[in-house]
Amino acid sequence: MSIGANEEFRPKIVAFCCNWCSYAGADLAGSSRLAYPADVKIIRVPCSCRVNPMFILRAFERGADGVILCGCHPGDCHYSTGNFYARRRMTMLFSMLDYIGVENGRTRVEWVSAAEGAKFSATMNDFVAKVTSLGKNVRLGDLRCKN
Amino acid sequence: MYKIAKENLSALFQKIAGDKELYLPVKNGGQTNYAAWDETVEVDIDTLKTVKSAKDAFFPQFETLYNVKREGKKLDLQQEALKDKDFVIFGMKACDIQGVKVLDNVFLSEPVDTYYAARRAHGIIVAMACHEPEESCFCKVFGLDAADPSAADVATWMVDGELYWKALTEKGEALTASVKDLLTDADEAKVEAEKAQIRAIVEKLPYSNLSLEGWGGDATDVKFKSPVWETLYKGCLACGTCTFVCPTCQCYDIKDYTTKDGIQRYRCWDSCMYSDFTLMAGGNNRTSQLQRYRQRFMHKLVYYPANNNGMYACVGCGRCVEKCPSSLNIVKVIKAFENEGGSKA
């Protein structure tokens, strides 16, 4: 399964998915046989607001080319307000990453409900395409982690 | 003695860098620090003191010791290669060179630190006299001569737009020979005048007459138990600025960085000012900042001299004087003890 030198770039994507909506949405996408690239690695979190900015930076440090956070739609949070806080935090963080020169297409937040298997698959396809077009993450990786 | 015009220095640097690595003061983002030379860097030999001392050249803030790979139960260990190429460090001042001597006593004593020893063996020190010493300098207190840095391989003086160059050791002679075609013969008259001028300024520096009386290897009991520390440390924020800009601080930490390709074991500078410096799973023997603050100065002015024939682990570079966020420094410590029991400063 080695990748040849002339094979096209396939980005590594980390997707943080909230347990209640988006992870179920991913499940639905799977059981509905809606395809999305295998390069998306899903990490299940109890709520989108569990995702600490360090999780995102760490993912990039360890070689991720793009990081996406998926949670319940605003107003639908299992814990009522978690995603509202997540929304503000991620807005701040993404703005800062953009500010220090990290391509802003590498980060994204999407609200995906348990019923939106199709949206999940479409979102991932779109995000992977976007990150693919940006190429490898070199600005926010740790040189000691060779890929 | 030789000389070279200041405008020709870049040719000199180019020549040296041809077959050796060259480190010299470089300005980056408004701050001058030692860095590797290439055509693109902004060389700054006019700034008297680099922010960090030159100790990085011999004892870098970070270095890999070895790499370990794990395969199942098995480990495979590879020591990092030692420095095997000569390098020149240009522009070191007398205080920084003395700083390296202080480190020598630690790293070259048994068991020898081979990483450090390799760098020392391959390093060629081109020293520079301190053209205009500043008010924070007090190297005279430690018997150093800012006007004549004699502990180097080559000594240089910048006088009236010309760099005077004098080889002091075999290594220095060899380096001189390799750049000879860029140098012209010079007499020492101007250098002697410069030396006299520097020494005259040094005499006038506010800290030049600081007294070290009462310090030294025998002072452990008296100094350690003094109540003076109780007020001295109060402003300390427990950051590591003083230790990281200091040419003689040599405490280090050893840590691992794990990647999927293996484990990198590295060493990095550490600071006795940090609260976790002495923290163990089983407890901590220095729990207050008073203790940590006291440790730093006791080490420099008492413990180190006790173990090294009276040599102090301070060289009077004055970096801590300039950089401490709370304006605390070793001079204030020394003075506070001068005044112990006496009247105000």
Place this chain on the structure above:
Amino acid sequence: MQELINKAKELLANGTVVRVLGWRAGDLSYNPEPAFFETEEDLQKFVYDGFCGANLSKYMIEASKLDGKTLVFLKPCDTYSFNQLIKEHRVDREKAYIVGVGCRGKLDIDKIKEQGIKGIESVEGTELDGPDTLTIKTLYGDKTCSYASAMLGRCHVCKGKEHMIADEIIGESKDTKDAERFDAVKAVEAMSPEERFNFFQKELRKCIRCNACRNVCPACSCRKCVFDSNKFDSAQKANVDSFEEKMFHVIRAFHVAGRCTDCGECSRVCPQGIQLHLFNRKFIKDINEYYGEFQAGADIEARGPLTNYTFDDVEPSIVKERG
């Protein structure tokens, strides 16, 4: 200055306070240090001049744990920090007697040195009611420079001369603002991503991980910092790889976002002159733009922007849209 000393003596004598938190004169004309005074005799070394830039609010965290009241001298900008610390329950209002001191901008010795002035023996004219020109005696002759040219960067974007909290105020303050607070941030924002990346790479490469910015920061009052944890991979003490500095400074700025009063201490203390306020001010600017004007420490009751929300908040995708 004598007025401050008199006040301190009075409050010590009548038992209102048991200690005084102020500045002790240094051994050079520009290095006074934050210090506690407990007796009238101690106060002989008390000083208050242009070089007393340290924000004493940070020291009140420890002072609040001591018995008895502490008299603390706070400049207008320091009072924002104090308020914020009250809100975070890090200082005890009851343990503090706050004297708001006048301020006409604080001085930065490096700003004087940058003007080519070296071998400084004394700086005159630094007192609160001093002249607009500093007279500097040096080993290499006498020099002068304007007070404003020697001011800390933060004083050029002064938040104003009002004290946000004080038991009494001694001395006249001056609004020293002569530049827009967010201009520097806007200048960076105007660059291309490539330029921004290179700019920060260059700035952060200077970082020596001394933690001075963190330890001086009044908002960084956690008992145990995440960057001191052994369990956290990037808790490294060294600038090993460019990633680490980004991680440290971005996360540090994030952790104080919405709580940072922009007191400017981080930039003041950085031994490498890193423009750390560019991070904090970016967050403040974003908060103002997205969630409405907010000044941490101005109002004890106001909810912090990152512990608050509205249903109609902007989506994170706005970052992309702004481009």
Place this chain on the structure above:
Amino acid sequence: MSECTCNPGYTKDTLVPQIGVITDIREETPDVKTFRVNALDGGKLFEHMPGQCAMVCVPGVSEGMFSITSSPTNKEYQEFSIKRCGVLTEKLHSLEVGDQITVRGPYGNNFPVETELKGKNLLFIAGGIGLAPLRSVINYVLDNRENYGTVDILYGSRSADDLVQLKEIQEVWMKAPNVNVYLTIDREQEGWDGHVGFVPTYLKEIGFDTDKTALVCGPPIMIKFVLQGLKEMGYTDEQIYTTLELRMKCGIGKCGRCNIGTKFVCKDGPVFRYDQIEELPDEY
């Protein structure tokens, strides 16, 4: 120095460890395991003296200083008795026979078994895991029995289940000629018919003659009261040896963190005679 120090013949740096293989693990107590470690070729990693330590490391986790509990007279392997109390020890406890770790050393000084202690009557006082360094001395002494006088061993632990090396104590030490072993546990326990009480109290109850040299090792609080007890019984500072424990990283007196006064505990210690400790600043 013209010769390059980094030609292929250079000596390996002392900070670079050897690889050791865990060849046996004994569960001593619920939180103490004894690890037997051999070099890759099956022999011993190095030769050491009783009381010396070594840096044991699980790469990627951490490295720590542990006393070598086996005696130098053991020609086959080294042993480390390690109590689970932190990140590293937690990881060590999860290892299995055959796993490789790294070890460097031996570091520090040792109990002066060949000099000052020779010919003396010896009194060993240990608490809990503090037996680890003393066990090395005890076995050394038993294997060179003719060189020493009487041997008394006072060892206590929280409970009977927390007594380390119990099997060896009962089967070897108790049966050795001219050796008295006194065991105690902190609190009454079913199935324990031995002495109950803290080590310092038991020490005074037994009331040893002062014709002995005491070697003390255990938790700081126990050491403190044992020293008091010994003093009361008439022991002089010169008759008491103990060990200090501080955070260490390099093991060779360079990294600075185990510095107390003019001493580096990793290099000048861990074994100190009590009068030497009294000279140190009070920071241990």
